Amino acid sequence: MIRLEQVSKRYQGSAFVLANISLEIAAGEMVFLTGHSGAGKSTLLKLIGLLERPNGGRITIGGLDIREVKPRGIPWLRQRMGFVFQDFQLLNDRNVFENVALPLHILGLDERDVRRRVSAALDAVGLVNKGKALPRTLSGGEQQRVGIARAVVHRPAILLADEPTGNLDPVLSREIFQLFSHFHALGTTLVIASHDLALLKEMNQRTLVLEQGRLLHAS
Amino acid sequence: MRRDSRRKRRSRLSIWRRHWRQAWSQAWSLLWEKPLESVLTLVVMALAALPAAALWLAGEQLQDVELQAPGDWIVFTHADSREAQVRELAEALGKEAGVQAVTVLSPEAVLRQYLQDSALDGELESLAEGIFPWVLEVRATPGLTAEQGAQLAGDWQQRWPGIIDQIAHDPAWQALRAHLGRFLGRGLFWVAFFSVVMLFFVVSNTAHLRLRRHQAAIEVMQVLGASDAYLRRPYLLASLFSGLMAGLLTVLLLWLILLSLSQPWHGLQQGLGLPPFRLYLAGQSLWLWPLLLAGLSLLSARVSLQQLRSE
Ligand SMILES: Nc1ncnc2c1ncn2[C@@H]1O[C@H](COP(=O)(O)OP(=O)(O)OP(=O)(O)O)[C@@H](O)[C@H]1O
Ligand SMILES: [Mg+2]
Numbered sequence: 001m002i003r004l005e006q007v008s009k010r011y012q013g014s015a016f017v018l019a020n021i022s023l024e025i026a027a028g029e030m031v032f033l034t035g036h037s038g039a040g041k042s043t044l045l046k047l048i049g050l051l052e053r054p055n056g057g058r059i060t061i062g063g064l065d066i067r068e069v070k071p072r073g074i075p076w077l078r079q080r081m082g083f084v085f086q087d088f089q090l091l092n093d094r095n096v097f098e099n100v101a102l103p104l105h106i107l108g109l110d111e112r113d114v115r116r117r118v119s120a121a122l123d124a125v126g127l128v129n130k131g132k133a134l135p136r137t138l139s140g141g142e143q144q145r146v147g148i149a150r151a152v153v154h155r156p157a158i159l160l161a162d163e164p165t166g167n168l169d170p171v172l173s174r175e176i177f178q179l180f181s182h183f184h185a186l187g188t189t190l191v192i193a194s195h196d197l198a199l200l201k202e203m204n205q206r207t208l209v210l211e212q213g214r215l216l217h218a219s
Numbered sequence: 220m221r222r223d224s225r226r227k228r229r230s231r232l233s234i235w236r237r238h239w240r241q242a243w244s245q246a247w248s249l250l251w252e253k254p255l256e257s258v259l260t261l262v263v264m265a266l267a268a269l270p271a272a273a274l275w276l277a278g279e280q281l282q283d284v285e286l287q288a289p290g291d292w293i294v295f296t297h298a299d300s301r302e303a304q305v306r307e308l309a310e311a312l313g314k315e316a317g318v319q320a321v322t323v324l325s326p327e328a329v330l331r332q333y334l335q336d337s338a339l340d341g342e343l344e345s346l347a348e349g350i351f352p353w354v355l356e357v358r359a360t361p362g363l364t365a366e367q368g369a370q371l372a373g374d375w376q377q378r379w380p381g382i383i384d385q386i387a388h389d390p391a392w393q394a395l396r397a398h399l400g401r402f403l404g405r406g407l408f409w410v411a412f413f414s415v416v417m418l419f420f421v422v423s424n425t426a427h428l429r430l431r432r433h434q435a436a437i438e439v440m441q442v443l444g445a446s447d448a449y450l451r452r453p454y455l456l457a458s459l460f461s462g463l464m465a466g467l468l469t470v471l472l473l474w475l476i477l478l479s480l481s482q483p484w485h486g487l488q489q490g491l492g493l494p495p496f497r498l499y500l501a502g503q504s505l506w507l508w509p510l511l512l513a514g515l516s517l518l519s520a521r522v523s524l525q526q527l528r529s530e
Contacts, residue, residue, distance in 0.1 A: 051442060072446065079444030091436045105241055106445045108234030150443075 001027040001189045007057030017043050018213045030184040032200050033193040035210035041193040045160045049083050082151030084161035088143045090135040096146050097131035103154040121149040140167035161192040245453035260425045264465035267417040272469050274407045293387040294355040300382050305353040308382050317363050322356040329354050422516045423523030451524050462516025466509025
């Protein structure tokens with residue numbers, strides 16, 4: 001499903017953030033990504049999510065070499081992914097419901113389906129009553145869950161999550177991970193960056209460790 | 220199989236329809252999020268278009284003046300020419316290059332006109348009767364030079380010596396007309412040119428300001444899979460709508476200005492023998508103005524939103 005070959009990345013005017021990363025993630029797999037702050041976890045997820053372009057190497061998603069994807073094909077690919085941002089990236093001029101509905105509106109779903117699916121997604125993250133609230137008025141953990149609802153509401157084939165439980169207490173973290181397991185069971189491919197080593201151990205899935213831009217080992 | 224593909228096509232159509240509905244409602248909120256900015260844009264657009272529209276209208280009024288003018292050539296036939304012959308000649312001349320229209324005047328009509336022009340009394344009517352021939356008023360196509368006009372007159376006289384007695388040709392009038400036409404044409408070109416430049420700056424500036432305000436949201440939407448066309452559509456529609464409104468405002472302003480001018484013109488017209496000033500806008504190409512402005516506005520916005528591109 002996701003395949004990286006000798007991928008490297010440097011931001012403008014900085015040293016290499018990722019160097020010669022090669023990895024393969026099968027369809028329906030659930031993979032965790034861990035490492036110290038600044039190791040390049042977010043960068044790796046952004047490369048897979050087509051939010052950044054690699055400086056070298058080849059990235060293949062669903063058999064498509066992303067260098068060969070035409071500009072018009074990029075939105076098409078992104079519609080098939082969900083992305084949970086480390087910094088939420090919610091739109092502050094829209095309420096929670098509208099934020100979560102965004103991917104569905106982009107897909108052009110009819111209003112009844114949108115309402116049904118958004119309610120289901122908000123229910124899954126425990127925010128059913130917050131639909132009318134503005135993101136700014138929510139706590140960090142609540143905003144995080146809105147971001148998760150938005151990433152899963154359109155049932156993407158690939159879910160990329162950058163520290164999805166970074167702002168959550170242990171109980172909520174476990175619930176969110178259970179939600180991810182549920183998607184995993186439904187066949188979604190998941191790549192999740194996380195610091196929470198205890199929880200990772202508990203999940204017992206493949207874990208990739210990044211250290212200073214290099215892939216250490218896979219366990 | 221077929222039903223499947225039909226269902227797919229129908230669903231694509233309904234997606235398209237929903238996308239357009241979203242775009243309209245977003246365009247509407249773009250227009251209302253800063254009402255003052257939108258109104259100001261509209262007014263400046265209308266002011267930019269007003270001189271061009273006024274000149275355009277002046278050109279149309281000038282055509283009216285032309286229609287009132289006598290022919291560029293006045294063809295006098297021999298006194299013994301018969302009506303059938305004259306009509307035949309009129310038809311032949313009508314097909315000549317450089318001729319726009321031919322009007323046939325019977326001797327009675329010529330007499331009437333003569334009496335009118337010379338302000339003679341009806342009593343003298345009988346005196347003048349029988350001395351006028353059939354006359355053709357021939358109008359040249361616009362842009363024909365005075366020299367070409369004279370040449371054509373000579374040419375016709377040689378080809379139909381049996382019917383044509385003489386041709387009165389007023390090169391001064393024709394030259395004046397050609398110069399005036401060119402003057403207005405070039406004037407309109409320059410005024411329109413600056414109007415378009417100004418329009419472009421106003422429209423693209425407003426589109427930029429709106430885009431800047433929503434930059435963060437646009438980036439998030441791009442990540443969620445929104446295509447450039449999808450993101451651009453509300454901005455284009457907002458520009459289209461302001462163009463349409465600005466065009467209507469232009470026509471309205473022009474109408475008010477003309478209304479205030481029509482009274483004094485009426486006085487001038489009677490004193491100086493000018494053609495009547497007609498305040499008619501319905502059925503005029505001026506009503507195309509809102510469409511023209513909407514199109515220009517859309518185009519400007521499209522050009523200025525070129526930068527909206529996923530890296
Ligand atoms: N847009 C950028 N421009 C320049 N440098 C960047 C940019 N984004 C990240 N970096 C640098 O790349 C390196 C890796 O950053 P990245 O965000 O991928 O780390 P991370 O593993 O996600 O860290 P954390 O756990 O703190 O989120 C850091 O040194 C960071 O300074
Ligand atoms: Mg990070």
